[in-house]
Amino acid sequence: MSETPHKEVGVHTTTPVVGPGLTFASVTDKISSLVLKRKTPLWWFFGFGVSFILVQVLLLTITHLLFTGIGIWGNNVPVGWAFDIINFVWWIGIGHAGTLISAILLLLRQKWRTSINRFAEAMTLFAVASAGLFPLLHAGRPWVLYWMFPIPNTMGLWPQFRSPLMWDVFAISTYGTVSALFWFIGLIPDFATLRDRTRSKPFQIIYGLLAMGWRGSARHWHRYEMAYLLLAGLATPLVLSVHTIVSLDFASGVIPGWHATIFPPYFVAGAIYAGFAMVLMLTIPLRKFYGLEDFITMRHIQNMAKVMLATGLIVAYGYMMEAFFGWYSGNLYERFMIYNRMTGPYGWVYWLLILCNVLAPQLIWFKRFRTNLVVLFILSIIVSIGMWLERFVIIVTSLHRDFLPSSWGMYSPTGWDFSMFLGTIGLFFALLFLFIRFLPIISIFEMRTILPEAEVEEE
């Protein structure tokens, strides 16, 4: 806190982290007024309405699924995993950028994270909620979900802890819990601000309850900062472990194309890649609609684009190594898998993936494109599609032709597969719209810490 608050050593200082002339009062009033004073804009009703309709599609799909069974989906032997696991991995990956921004960038003292971390953490939570639905429903009988937890039961059954799917249960539930608590803890001082700012009695009570009596005491702040730092330190290995474990679902299987040691780092990089694409995709319109250019500056946008490019290159390296090891292994099945992946019936998906994930983001090298919001917005959509295609390629092309040609088959999704996927997109956006209407989308107290006037001058 004693360093110059809005400059970082070694980083170009031409574009500041916050706009000029902001004060404690103006930052507080601007961000809290988005929640408290501003009339709900028309685009909010439109966006929330569309998302809400998609939520109904989700509920309809789930109802049909529970009454009929997972046979309504297209996956069947030999492609036993398809949209459900593709979407699960896709959503979980998107969530990881939120934790990366809030935890890893905090530990690295990247002050630019401050104006996007709240939003990114919310995105994490909603992505995890969407992700969790898929394995839950794919299990077929979600009402006996508790069988997956080590709870004493009259059947005398216990979970099989040697299974990576069991590790998944623990990893995802830990990740969901820790992300939710981390997010809530970050909100407490801002709830107090809203409690003190709002003039509506019901909101005073609601925000007052959520703030739990926060009063900005120095002793509280000390423990709070300590807790926040420790949580960031804990969330960092957690986020890496979660996608590692997700990748172990594949890597510990013997299917050609899955059984590879490169999977954990390759999956983690892909997760961050997809997540930053999603943060960019959401931030660019939001900062425009809410007029937050002083808070989320071009510096943020450029930094996110650069992280996207860097992780995109790691992912590209992963694709290269997959192909290389397929050939270098000398294993007939691995070689065939790569050959089939590139030239088989799903070959077009592979090449589309290379176009989306490897070629398109190379534009970010050029400052002209990196500072062009329209280009970045389109690129972030392309990368999100690319990352979805990546999971499709890994899952479907590996499964549909494995060892025995007699058990080969083809996979095609049904309408219910698509309605389920669209439904979770609706759920994600519906929650996000509620979040931007009722909670401060930028951490107010953390914004105060990076203002020039926050610096304490001592004699």
Place this chain on the structure above:
Amino acid sequence: MADDDKDKTKGREGEVPESPGHPVSPSPRLPANRRPATIPLYGVMAQFDNPSELVAAARRTYEAGYRRINGYSPYPIEELWEAIGFHHTRLPVIVLIGGILGGLGGFFMQYYLSVWEYPINVGGKPFNSWPAFIPITFEMTILCAALAAIFGMLALNKLPQPYHPVFNAPNFALATRDHFFLVIEANDARFNHDEVVQFMKSLGPTEVSDVEV
């Protein structure tokens, strides 16, 4: 390591002072017939406009020998908690214990269930196939340490606490916006109402006021 959480002399907040308090004129907000003659005092509060003044004032207050003091600010100020003499918290130890218990608990849960309670032979692997137990052990370590961090912080801060005397102070709603406050609590060993008010006025605040319990 001095542990300030346990050190009574350095003051704990959120407690009603044990001393009988110092009579002050009751709040004029109450109707005259319901106004008691005197009401107990929580402390005296000074208001500042910027963080540097608050930290300087807090430092001088500590140097003047007051120990049950506290600062209030809209964002965390490291210099402030150092100035009021609050250097260490037990939280890291609590988190460490949480993590160790979570790790051990996670491993031995799997060990007990897989070796004693429900042994199943999977592909001839040993019942105690410990490498396969590591991911869940790791997740349980993180989970318990994180829960310890969050609930430990709330417990040490005595939150949730819906009511606190400082909320009565004038302008205190601005402590979550852009105002800075310093309080000398009435249960400080050296507390004398008139002296404290005099002292606080010498610190250059914009306002000094009594805080009722």
